[in-house]
Structure formats: structure tokens, C-alpha cells
Amino acid sequence: MAKHDYPYRKSINITAWILQILVCIVLLAASAWLLWFVEQQDLDTILGDYNGLFTASAGLQIAITGLNIVIDIIEIILISKKRMPPELFLASACIKTAIWGIIFTLDVIAQSVLSCILTIILLVTSLIQLVHAAIIVHRKRRGTLRGGNYAPAVNPQGLEEGVHAQPVPGYYYPPPTNTEYKSPAPSPPPPQQYGYPAGDAYAPQVPAGSFELDSRARNV
Structure with missing residues (x-):
């Protein structure tokens, strides 16, 4: 597998990973406790027909938070090993942003203040990672990104104007040729x-x- 040593900013990713994992653990524990509470207590008289929907929503939240934690762990491993392609990083950020954007909208409709606070943290951190990944992918496509076994070419216009470009690692610079005229x-x-x-x-x-x-x- 090729190395992808791209400039992923630690200040953005580490902050996002810590906040996302902590909030997901809180939501995971709350959902598991709700399922246990429903199993221990007979809430059919209180919830009525919504008992199954309540249980399903708690189980779905467990699955979503678990998925977010797994995605974060994969991102941590691949970026630390320099194996994360920018396109994959952008795709994972899109998935997290879409998921927490939908859940935040549902929490706003349900007027759940605590859930809105927790999900907005997940949404904002995912959105920041999405913007960061989009910038990296955009620069890679334009050829202005350093890293990932990529070396930008020397600017021919700059050479014609007498501006010597700095040597770039991995780029072959041919030795200068002597143009002095010599008689045969x-x-x-x-x-x-x-x-x-x-x-x-x-x-x-x-x-x-x-x-x-x-x-x-x-x-x-």
C-alpha cells in the first residue's frame, strides 16, 4: 500500500477525534442505559405503541455512535501510518457530517436540548474535518499540494525570467549544459x-x- 504523507493538521484532527469519541461514548452509555431501563421496567402503560419505536431509536443510536467511533479509529491508524488517501478522508468526513446533520435536525424537531448540545458538537467537528479534507483534495487536484509521493514541477516561466526555483526532493534536475561555441x-x-x-x-x-x-x- 502506497504511503500518503499529506499535511493532515493535528490540531484539527486530534481535537475532532477526542470530542467525537467522548460524546459518542456518552451517547452510547445513555442509549444502553435506556434499553436496560426499558427491559427492567414495564413501560408499556406509559409508552404504549411507542415502546417499540423508543427501543429501536435507542438501538439505532448505539449503532451510529459505534460506527463513528470505528471511523475515528480507522482515521487515527491510517493517518498515523501515513496510509490515508485524501479521497478516503474526505469520504469519511462526509459520512459523519451527513449522519450527525440528520440527527441534529431530528433533535431540534424533538426539542431535546441535551441531545442538541451533544449532536451539535459532533456535527461541528465533522464539518471542520470535511472542510479540511476538501481543501487537501482540491490542492492535490490542482497540483499545489506537497506530499503523497508527489513533487511539483519546476516553473518554466520562472526559469525564463531568471528566477531559479528551489530544489524539490524527488525531482530530477539535469546538469547545466555548456553552450560555449567550440570550433571543429x-x-x-x-x-x-x-x-x-x-x-x-x-x-x-x-x-x-x-x-x-x-x-x-x-x-x-
Whole structure:
């Protein structure tokens, strides 16, 4: 599995995970206690036809809070191991935001103040993670995100304008090529080749751009 070392902000995720897990544990314990209370007490005369609906809603809340805790644990493991793709992180944040948005709406309709306070914490933290994940995915698609085995390319326009880009890890920079013009003609041999010492005024002068053949200088 490829590594995805993306800039997931700890200040956002750790705060969201702690609040979500704590609130989910409170809701999970409250729902379990309500189910136990209904089993121990005969509330058919009080709840009437709503007894089954009350039990089903408590069981559904247990399942939803348990699902949120499982999603948080998966996020913690994958991000800590650098195995979390941004698309998966965005999908998990969307699921949590949608779930707690629906439950918060139902709690507002039911005018349950305590449930509204707890679910709004879950909704806000999920929404913050959703925005954070959306920003990461957007930057990844635009190619401006560092991490995840991705290295941005050098800006050709900046190079043309004389602005040298900083080296980026993982990007191959070819060595600079020498554009100095060199003549294909061989360079004249030094005077020592003719048996004359260097600087001798009587040494034969070979014109530039010529070569020696049979002790005679010939032009190229």
C-alpha cells in the first residue's frame, strides 16, 4: 500500500477525534442505559405503541455512535501510518457530517436540548474535518499540494525570467549544459612539437584553424 504523507493538521484532527469519541461514548452509555431501563421496567402503560419505536431509536443510536467511533479509529491508524488517501478522508468526513446533520435536525424537531448540545458538537467537528479534507483534495487536484509521493514541477516561466526555483526532493534536475561555441578545427600544436623552445622567435607559426600533415601546415 502506497504511503500518503499529506499535511493532515493535528490540531484539527486530534481535537475532532477526542470530542467525537467522548460524546459518542456518552451517547452510547445513555442509549444502553435506556434499553436496560426499558427491559427492567414495564413501560408499556406509559409508552404504549411507542415502546417499540423508543427501543429501536435507542438501538439505532448505539449503532451510529459505534460506527463513528470505528471511523475515528480507522482515521487515527491510517493517518498515523501515513496510509490515508485524501479521497478516503474526505469520504469519511462526509459520512459523519451527513449522519450527525440528520440527527441534529431530528433533535431540534424533538426539542431535546441535551441531545442538541451533544449532536451539535459532533456535527461541528465533522464539518471542520470535511472542510479540511476538501481543501487537501482540491490542492492535490490542482497540483499545489506537497506530499503523497508527489513533487511539483519546476516553473518554466520562472526559469525564463531568471528566477531559479528551489530544489524539490524527488525531482530530477539535469546538469547545466555548456553552450560555449567550440570550433571543429584542432588547436595548433605547441612550439615544443617542432623542436623549438617556447617563446622562440624563429619557431614556425601555424595559423589558427589549420592542422599539420607531412610537416606542412594546411588550412582546414
